[in-house]
Amino acid sequence: MTLDEARQLDASDPLAFARERFSLPEGVIYLDGNSLGALPKAAPAALAEAAERQWGEDLISSWNKHEWIDWPTTIAAKLSPVVGAKPNQLLIADSTSVCLFKLLAAAVRARPGRGTIVTQQANFPTDLYVAQGLADMLGLEVKAVPSGQVSGALDDDTAVVMLTHVDYRSAAVHDMRAINDAAHAAGALAVWDLSHSAGAIELDLDGSGCDLAVGCGYKYLNGGPGSPAFIYVADGLQGELANPLQGWMGHAEPFAFVDDYRPNQGIVRFLTGTPSILAMAALEAGLGTFDGIAMGDVQAKSRKLSRLFVDEVEARCGSEVRLASPRDPAQRGSHIVFAHAEGYAVMQALIARGVIGDFRAPNLMRFGFTPLYTRYPDVVRAAEILTEILEAREWDQPRFRARAKVT
Ligand SMILES: Cc1ncc(COP(=O)(O)O)c(C=O)c1O
Structure with a gap:
């Protein structure tokens, strides 16, 4: 999917308005709301x-x-x-x-x-x-x-x-x-x-x-x-x-x-x-942030976002990463894990490029999709950046291998 096509999905998204309820830094694609939700503007x-x-x-x-x-x-x-x-x-x-x-x-x-x-x-x-x-x-x-x-x-x-x-x-x-x-x-x-x-x-x-x-x-x-x-x-x-x-x-x-x-x-x-x-x-x-939000819409968008991410990553990265979540969106929650032998370093390289997910031992890169603020172009862009990092082996640097206390 192109970024333009993804923007069109946003335009018809019944939950698009909810992103305004959050303060998110410019230029950051936040895919870790499954670990720490973003700051509500009202907080x-x-x-x-x-x-x-x-x-x-x-x-x-x-x-x-x-x-x-x-x-x-x-x-x-x-x-x-x-x-x-x-x-x-x-x-x-x-x-x-x-x-x-x-x-x-x-x-x-x-x-x-x-x-x-x-x-x-x-x-x-x-x-x-x-x-x-x-x-x-x-x-x-x-x-x-x-x-x-x-x-x-x-x-x-x-x-x-x-x-x-x-x-x-x-x-x-x-x-x-x-x-x-x-x-x-x-x-x-x-x-x-x-x-x-x-x-x-x-x-x-x-x-x-x-x-x-x-x-x-x-x-x-x-x-x-x-x-x-x-x-x-x-x-x-x-x-x-x-x-x-x-x-x-x-x-x-x-x-x-x-x-x-x-x-x-x-x-x-x-x-x-x-x-x-x-x-x-x-x-x-x-x-x-859930005022007036129908949970049916949240679930539907969650499935669309995570399916889009799986499709985009698999189409671009091939066998470099392995989906370690159920393939059927109905069988999973709102995050996706991809396994990669150097998953920790790859995730640090992603974070350095503004795509924030997290890592779960032994080798899982975890990406959370929060329907209230994740946009479709964010998903496509995250897959693009992941592909670039893998192709250029950008993750292969000592600074990305040093394990922090919180992963
Ligand atoms: C399934 C599950 N239960 C519990 C917790 C955390 O528990 P607590 O809030 O007591 O730290 C987490 C944290 O990630 C979790 O994923």
Whole structure:
């Protein structure tokens, strides 16, 4: 595809207007919104409002005056159309890892007598580490099986199935409905990590029979570096599940200051300590980038962008790179990985040319397509630059081989 043809696709793109909601540097093609979403234009003012006016002028009265105390649920409600869940089932809290621990522990406790957490081999490391730590603590077993064998691995000892919906490396997507059904048929609960799904593809948590889920705020939700995470607990389970990290913010009456814990009746019971207000101000601006956006349009554009990138790269680079994501766009999330033996150096050379993706060991170059701000010409240009770098072996320089702490 020529750049002109790509510009025509932009002209008929129903989401083209949304790019205006972001501050992106001139001349940069940002293909890493799956790692850190771009800065929403509204975020700096939202941060200044929360810091300078609310914190600076209204001080502690802001907990009531600006309803900070309710932000974990009121901001979570903005996520409702993005993930297809009733708002009373969503909460902003902690980090993805901590939320995962809370929900996994709560789920295990709700299935007494069952000793196994089933998950997928090569799941995102934090998911595996959280499960392993919990299993060590409670004397459980973590059974990690190949991705296609999860349903077949469930039995009457399975307490919980824990999966990442969109694989962080390959972008392969699990059939959420089928796994939930299989978990329920085995008498188990399912916990989903939606870090690479929320804001990227169309989700219907309520309609897919989901029990529990967590997800990142700082990727496709554009909440900023280290943004708090979100929790989903189906309303039918909220009374039954207990928060393993009991704290005063999850108490039915935090300001009664009584000695004994009595959980809040709703999703708020999954709070622990004081919410991070400044970080939530940024996350609210991030969620605001989805105002008036239909997730069906997001998913459709995601598939078109990633398909275009695969076609352009394969047509230009031939066998120098190998697609390591599912070829069918319906079988993947919103990023693509290409394998190359020198993937790290190639990615650094791309970044030096203004095409920002990232690298995942051992050899994967990862390119994220964020339908709210990635344009079709960006995709074509990124493929062109990748081709130039490979043809000229531009990556073959010591400065591109030196590994940084964050890849
Ligand atoms: C699938 C998945 N889960 C969790 C995380 C990160 O967890 P946390 O937000 O606790 O650092 C990531 C980060 O990339 C991820 O890809």
